[in-house]
Amino acid sequence: MLLSPQAEKNWEGLCSVLEDVLEDQSHRQLFAVELGSGTGQHVIRFAQKMPFITWQPSDINEESLNSIKAYIAATHAKNVQEPAHLDASEPWEQWAGLHRSSCDVIVAINLLQYSSFKTAQGVFTGAGQILRQNGLLMTYGLYAINGTITPSCNEDLDAELRKRNPEWGLPDMDVLIVSHIR
CATH class of the missing domain: 3.40.50.150 (Vaccinia Virus protein VP39)
Structure with a gap:
């Protein structure tokens, strides 16, 4: 396990x-x-x-x-x-x-x-x-909001995730919402 x-x-x-x-x-x-x-x-x-x-x-x-x-x-x-x-x-x-x-x-x-x-x-x-x-x-x-990630430790996590895989990272709530309203 x-x-x-x-x-x-x-x-x-x-x-x-x-x-x-x-x-x-x-x-x-x-x-x-x-x-x-x-x-x-x-x-x-x-x-x-x-x-x-x-x-x-x-x-x-x-x-x-x-x-x-x-x-x-x-x-x-x-x-x-x-x-x-x-x-x-x-x-x-x-x-x-x-x-x-x-x-x-x-x-x-x-x-x-x-x-x-x-x-x-x-x-x-x-x-x-x-x-x-x-x-x-x-x-x-964890999510970004309108392109902003807070606090700074979450910015560090986002950078680390993107380093591990460029497709990963904290998704932006605004982008998720807009992409599914259509």
């Missing part, structure tokens, strides 16, 4: 937000997809705290998929499906057999800064197709 100290640090806050937003729907069974599940720590914790949601973890990386499987086995999570290989930059029809209007929730945690703009476009386009009416897309991560 892979272990991310950052995931251990922030899962409770993220889970609290999800619980608050989904509280009025806890009387029915929901279906959620986590894009870029990474280690699997978030999806397992979310599943434990919100048993009314069936979770579909996914990732593009084989090592991450194996880690997610290990977390599922270690925790005996009943409401987490086997992880699926999913590349959000691909057309939504190729998203692990997910069907139009089949999801109540899509979660993408720290995915967009480690992805190309094509992936970000894919996340929003795919979510528009597979989310049910009134479904929820929750992204979490």
Whole structure:
């Protein structure tokens, strides 16, 4: 199993937000997809705290998929499906057999800064197709706003990410919004 100290640090806050937003729907069974599940720590914790949601973890990386499987086995999570290989930059029809209007929730945690703009476009386009009416897309991560990154430590992270891969970096909220309004 892979272990991310950052995931251990922030899962409770993220889970609290999800619980608050989904509280009025806890009387029915929901279906959620986590894009870029990474280690699997978030999806397992979310599943434990919100048993009314069936979770579909996914990732593009084989090592991450194996880690997610290990977390599922270690925790005996009943409401987490086997992880699926999913590349959000691909057309939504190729998203692990997910069907139009089949999801109540899509979660993408720290995915967009480690992805190309094509992936970000894919996340929003795919979510528009597979989310049910009134479904929820929750992204979490660091973002630029109108070209500005604050504080300076986030500028350093952006530079480091772009050095690792020129297509990565903190996405600009304004660019994401404008590109999906059309």
